[in-house]
Amino acid sequence: MKKFVGTALMFAMAMSLVAGCVRVENPAETETSETVAAEVKMGLKDNFYYYVNGDELKSEDVIYGQAYAQGSFDQELINDRIKGIMDEVLKGDGYVKGSEEDLVKTAYNYYVGYDFENSGVPDDIEAIIDEIRGAESMEELMKADAKMCTDLGMESVLTFEVRTDMRDSTRNSILFDQFEDMMGADFKELVWDYGSLSSVRDQAEDISEVFFEKEDAEKIGLDTAYLVYDMFLNTDQEICNCAVPLEYIVYFDEAEMRENFPGFDVIGYLSSIGYDKAHLDKFMVLDEGQFRFLGQVLTDERLSEIKIFELYRLIEKYRVFIAPSYEQFQGQISYKDLDTQAKDIIINSMTDIVDPLYVDNYYDEETDEYIRAMCDDIKEGYRGLISNADWLTKETRDNLLIKLDKIVYVTGMDLKRCDPDEYKNICGNNWYEMYRNYLVKKNAETVGKLKEKPDNTVPGMPMAAVNACYDPNKNNITINTAILNAPFLDLNADYYTNLGGIGMVIAHEMGHAFDSNCIKFDYNGIYDPSWISEKDVAALEERNQKAISYFEDNFTVFEVYHVNGEKTLGENYADLGGMECIVSLAKTKEDREKLFTNYAVIWSIKKTSDSLWDQLETDEHSPEILRTNSILSTIDEFYETYDIQEGDGMYIAPEDRISRWH
Numbered sequence: 152m153k154k155f156v157g158t159a160l161m162f163a164m165a166m167s168l169v170a171g172c173v174r175v176e177n178p179a180e181t182e183t184s185e186t187v188a189a190e191v192k193m194g195l196k197d198n199f200y201y202y203v204n205g206d207e208l209k210s211e212d213v214i215y216g217q218a219y220a221q222g223s224f225d226q227e228l229i230n231d232r233i234k235g236i237m238d239e240v241l242k243g244d245g246y247v248k249g250s251e252e253d254l255v256k257t258a259y260n261y262y263v264g265y266d267f268e269n270s271g272v273p274d275d276i277e278a279i280i281d282e283i284r285g286a287e288s289m290e291e292l293m294k295a296d297a298k299m300c301t302d303l304g305m306e307s308v309l310t311f312e313v314r315t316d317m318r319d320s321t322r323n324s325i326l327f328d329q330f331e332d333m334m335g336a337d338f339k340e341l342v343w344d345y346g347s348l349s350s351v352r353d354q355a356e357d358i359s360e361v362f363f364e365k366e367d368a369e370k371i372g373l374d375t376a377y378l379v380y381d382m383f384l385n386t387d388q389e390i391c392n393c394a395v396p397l398e399y400i401v402y403f404d405e406a407e408m409r410e411n412f413p414g415f416d417v418i419g420y421l422s423s424i425g426y427d428k429a430h431l432d433k434f435m436v437l438d439e440g441q442f443r444f445l446g447q448v449l450t451d452e453r454l455s456e457i458k459i460f461e462l463y464r465l466i467e468k469y470r471v472f473i474a475p476s477y478e479q480f481q482g483q484i485s486y487k488d489l490d491t492q493a494k495d496i497i498i499n500s501m502t503d504i505v506d507p508l509y510v511d512n513y514y515d516e517e518t519d520e521y522i523r524a525m526c527d528d529i530k531e532g533y534r535g536l537i538s539n540a541d542w543l544t545k546e547t548r549d550n551l552l553i554k555l556d557k558i559v560y561v562t563g564m565d566l567k568r569c570d571p572d573e574y575k576n577i578c579g580n581n582w583y584e585m586y587r588n589y590l591v592k593k594n595a596e597t598v599g600k601l602k603e604k605p606d607n608t609v610p611g612m613p614m615a616a617v618n619a620c621y622d623p624n625k626n627n628i629t630i631n632t633a634i635l636n637a638p639f640l641d642l643n644a645d646y647y648t649n650l651g652g653i654g655m656v657i658a659h660e661m662g663h664a665f666d667s668n669c670i671k672f673d674y675n676g677i678y679d680p681s682w683i684s685e686k687d688v689a690a691l692e693e694r695n696q697k698a699i700s701y702f703e704d705n706f707t708v709f710e711v712y713h714v715n716g717e718k719t720l721g722e723n724y725a726d727l728g729g730m731e732c733i734v735s736l737a738k739t740k741e742d743r744e745k746l747f748t749n750y751a752v753i754w755s756i757k758k759t760s761d762s763l764w765d766q767l768e769t770d771e772h773s774p775e776i777l778r779t780n781s782i783l784s785t786i787d788e789f790y791e792t793y794d795i796q797e798g799d800g801m802y803i804a805p806e807d808r809i810s811r812w813h
């Protein structure tokens with residue numbers, strides 16, 4: 152899987168738990184569970200998160216095998232709604248050819264009617280397999296790889312995306328991402344445990360046995376495991392662990408690219424996929440060391456292992472069509488009924504078809520007006536905060552205000568419906584053809600995007616994902632339709648309740664524009680750390696250090712584990728700036744109570760200790776209980792509203808509190 156660069160996500164996975172996450176100076180006697188329950192202080196002034204959410208959390212059950220009980224970020228609810236929409240579509244008839252309804256109905260009927268067991272491997276896949284097997288040089292193998300992109304809609308083995316150029320936000324460029332795993336071996340896990348390399352070896356042996364000489368299988372299996380291991384050794388773990396690793400990106404020009412890939416004509420390869428030659432003049436590379444190693448590997452010397460890797464990727468992408476023909480590749484069997492399987496695969500693999508239907512059913516102008524008005528209010532809140540931040544020079548404040556003004560809101564109203572003319576020919580004659588044609592169409596769109604100008608009104612993520620995001624190059628926030636439900640938004644609820652819910656999400660995303668990472672982008676969306684004067688950089692850095700200590704020193708999980716203050720700083724700042732902003736909009740005690748309470752509610756979720764541990768290791772977002780309590784513990788208005796005093800669990804001494812803007 153590649154590393155996702157650029158936008159700072161609202162959250163990666165849902166998370167948090169009931170207890171286990173209390174302030175340091177609250178050690179509980181631990182004789183019996185009753186004494187713990189009695190002595191850990193869970194009142195409003197001691198643990199606001201638990202005070203608000205405790206009853207609900209106690210009644211939630213995490214199902215065995217699951218990481219958490221679904222909280223406010225309820226993707227299941229959205230998926231059920233989409234299934235409901237599909238049921239309606241399936242009942243109807245006479246749809247325009249190529250419309251979303253027509254495509255959903257056709258895809259569903261094709262899927263339930265497809266004979267996976269007996270259809271055999273589709274001919275075009277078979278032809279590509281033969282081409283990979285027969286390749287006698289890396290040049291030939293990369294020709295097969297290009298065909299996998301253009302004819303089967305697969306990702307290039309080079310792993311890249313087309314995105315706004317970091318240093319020139321008026322054009323798109325290719326960004327070579329970091330490989331974070333290979334053949335199922337996760338590079339972060341390999342740091343501690345080589346276990347997954349045996350699985351790589353076994354899979355490579357299986358593939359080799361099926362498609363090449365049996366007697367070579369053992370050696371090829373081992374060589375492939377070493378290839379993955381070497382790739383891991385050449386991976387920069389700091390980049391792996393960095394939330395927004397923009398500062399690591401380096402640029403290669405055409406000559407450097409050619410030099411980096413002596414094993415084949417890399418520019419010719421990219422052109423043959425359809426990428427515009429005029430835009431193959433400069434490239435962004437995330438992990439230079441790994442990328443240089445990739446260049447050494449894609450040569451004739453490692454041809455056998457790369458063939459295995461290519462076949463592995465092909466089998467993964469088209470497993471349901473390939474695996475029934477080979478017992479070596481048969482893995483998990485789905486026990487879901489056919490109806491659920493069909494709907495799940497359409498939701499998960501044909502996002503662009505499903506998304507407009509969701510928006511059509513669950514978004515309207517009234518909601519859009521409400522959201523845009525709230526965005527404007529939040530902008531005004533930030534205007535006040537930035538204008539008054541006299542610890543920054545006037546020049547920087549003025550520049551940040553221009554950046555603030557330029558932030559664009561992207562909502563469901565910006566999502567375009569599919570053009571039936573573009574889609575009317577993708578259906579083919581069966582599920583395989585439709586699935587493949589859809590992937591091919593999406594790849595062709597990516598290819599076309601390289602020569603297009605970046606468009607800051609295009610949603611940054613699917614509208615049916617319960618999430619929101621900020622893109623520093625486009626300086627826009629995307630507010631997905633799927634997050635506009637209670638407790639985030641309820642048009643019948645009080646404004647300040649909504650401000651503590653969706654308002655906080657919006658303020659968080661807008662806050663990313665000024666967080667420790669994204670502040671390095673100027674108001675035109677260009678990455679240029681020097682646009683902030685040295686004096687202001689020093690002032691910001693001093694605050695960064697204090698903020699890192701604040702989150703690391705004052706709060707723990709399970710009373711011993713600390714968050715990584717540096718890694719979570721960008722997200723914590725987005726939360727802190729966001730809270731300072733929305734609090735500035737609430738004028739009365741009652742308004743603030745509604746706002747603080749709903750802020751705690753949106754983060755209510757119960758999770759297992761394992762998933763919490765995972766989060767601390769891998770996620771740039773702090774656990775929910777900390778997102779709530781650590782932020783509120785440093786907001787003066789919170790102290791005033793609830794009369795928090797020394798000795799209360801939520802209390803932090805004034806000199807130890809931090810602020811983003813004050």
Ligand SMILES: [Zn+2]
Pocket residue numbers: 159160161162659660663722725
């Ligand atoms: Zn965020």
